[in-house]
Amino acid sequence: MKHELVCRPAATAVRFTLERGEEVTCEVGAMVAMSSGLTVETTSKSRGGGGILTGLKRMFSGESFFLNHFTAQRENQTLLIAPSMMGDCIHHRMRGGTLIVQGSGWLASHGNLEIDTTWQGFSSAIFSGESMFWVRCSGTGDLFLSSFGAIYEVDVQGEYTVDTGHIVAFEDSLQFRITKVSSSLIGSFLGGEGLVCRFQGQGKLYCQSHNAASLGALLGPKLKPR
Amino acid sequence: MAAYAFATVGNILALTGDVDMFQTEQTFSGGVFHHSIPNGRAGADIIVTPVELLARTQGDGSKLFSLKLSECQLELGGASGRMVFCRNTDSSLTIFCEERGFPAALSSASFGALDDRFRELRSLQRSQNSRQWFWVSISLLLIAVVCAGLYFGTLAAAQVAVRSLPxxxxxxxxxxxxxxxxxxxxxxxxxxxxxxxxxxxxxxxxxxxxxxxxxxxxxxxxxxxxxxxxxxxxxxxxxxxxxxxxxxxxxxxxxxxxxxxxxxxxxxxxxxxxxxxxxxxxxxxxxxxxxxxxxxxxxxxxxxxxxxxxxxxxxxxxxxxxxxxxxxxxxxxxxxxxxxxxxxxxxxxxxxxxxxxxxxxxxxxxxxxxxxxxxxxxxxxxxxxxxxxxxxxxxx
Structure with missing residues (x-):
């Protein structure tokens, strides 16, 4: 499998070139275009197994119940996928270990990857600005993540702070806690930041430049009722 | 007098006298941070021996890393808060594992030398967790107060306004x-x-x-x-x-x-x-x-x-x-x-x-x-x- 990220960073799409028998698993509705030699299978199972329960859990994390599996039946087939939100996509190579991805951040995966959901604690469920559940990707393979806006990659050594709603994904060797941004609670809220996510440890962190909830809050009042 | 001798499994030919034999090696799955690995991180199988930690990275180009228990500096963290990080003295090599039996294996392999550090780390984590709970509760309270204020404020204003109707x-x-x-x-x-x-x-x-x-x-x-x-x-x-x-x-x-x-x-x-x-x-x-x-x-x-x-x-x-x-x-x-x-x-x-x-x-x-x-x-x-x-x- 070869991949190419095209039209970066505002309207990124991923172009896959698949050889016979290779398979890519994508988010439902992500396919933009494809060659004729690809078959699509829609199931609730990810590569690592699972079924209806895994599908339901995935729904709670902000993903779809179903997944689309694209398999090349001939040589040199191309598949173009793009996320529903305007923004960037990245490729993350998994070599064992686990990546924890924000609700709708998972776009596609290839290889021996298991896609499951995980609970990151009560306070992060309420205050992280993300879904209640997170997508947990583990194994070896290629992972494609999408964001709203651009994606920043950070190699955390020690501590790092990200505003709520801006997390795309982080490695499980990082621990994150919800804290206030400044030493005074009132100042934290008046500064418009309120609570933030503070990461600790060593590992990779992806964050996004924009936040869909903030955009929604900005646009919502200006929309006319139907 | 008690003394210990280590032997690789399968190499013991015979035992004489009053010798207890126990298997000290245990294998876990975890990961390694090291600059020589692409992207600096890889998943690994970890073997705990009484002398050292051995980590063999998974996938192509597998490498073996070793970390002496006597040099091992412990940390707790990770997304679950249960991940154990073992670093060497200059922190150039880190072996980490989240499996449940890992702390116990480290403790027994080091003959209790790491127990105090584990206790210290756990109490630190507990205090950090309770601090987070404190701020989360304060924030929830603040939100509740604002909501209640809006609710009762609207009602009171409406009551006043209703009375001035014709x-x-x-x-x-x-x-x-x-x-x-x-x-x-x-x-x-x-x-x-x-x-x-x-x-x-x-x-x-x-x-x-x-x-x-x-x-x-x-x-x-x-x-x-x-x-x-x-x-x-x-x-x-x-x-x-x-x-x-x-x-x-x-x-x-x-x-x-x-x-x-x-x-x-x-x-x-x-x-x-x-x-x-x-x-x-x-x-x-x-x-x-x-x-x-x-x-x-x-x-x-x-x-x-x-x-x-x-x-x-x-x-x-x-x-x-x-x-x-x-x-x-x-x-x-x-x-x-x-x-x-x-x-x-x-x-x-x-x-x-x-x-x-x-x-x-x-x-x-x-x-x-x-x-x-x-x-x-x-x-x-x-x-x-x-x-x-x-x-x-x-x-x-």
Missing amino acids: ISVDEKIGQMASVSMAPGIPLAEQHSATVLVRDIVEHLRPYSAIPDMDFRVVVIQDEQVNAFALPGGRIYVYTGLIRHAENAEQVAGVLAHEMAHATLRHGLQKVSQSLGIVVAMQFMVGDVGGLIAFGSQVAQESVLTSYSRAAETEADLEGARMLHTAGIDPAAMGEFFEIMKHEHEELPAILSWISTHPQHDDRISEIRRFRDSLPAAQYRPLQLSLDDAKRDIGQQ
């Missing part, structure tokens, strides 16, 4: 309530009882707080001793009440009380107090229709239940004031309560006017006190008789 809103609510509640069979307009009650109301009208209120009288053929007023001035009197009254002044007392409910706008007050947040918000953005629909619903309920104790007392005193200025002795109001009180035990089921107007002893004394406080006046008996009305009611 009388026409009362009339609208009263009209809608009268249509939907259908209190019973009314007597004809020309019936002597209707005429009597209307005459008394007309007599009192000039002395009410809002003389041009649209007072309308309906007498209902019903043995209950009952009377009530809807917002806007519709007054309903049951024939049972006329039958139990001794004279026209007593009927005037009850009517003055009911007219006072209307002029004091207790109906609208009740509506404003029972406002739900949705109606309050609609009203605050200018939708009075929802309020009127809600009001007619409340008006129906409030006549069947009762007004607050304070509203009743207020209506008593306003009624007494009206009677006094109209030249009728306010004591007549108290007298009617007195009659009701004495007959209460005999006729509990039908005395609904009394049962919705509780604690009449207090009210009688309250009215008496108020009457004594009024300037002395020459009270004249009403030139109206109950006899015709009582006779005609009996013939129905």
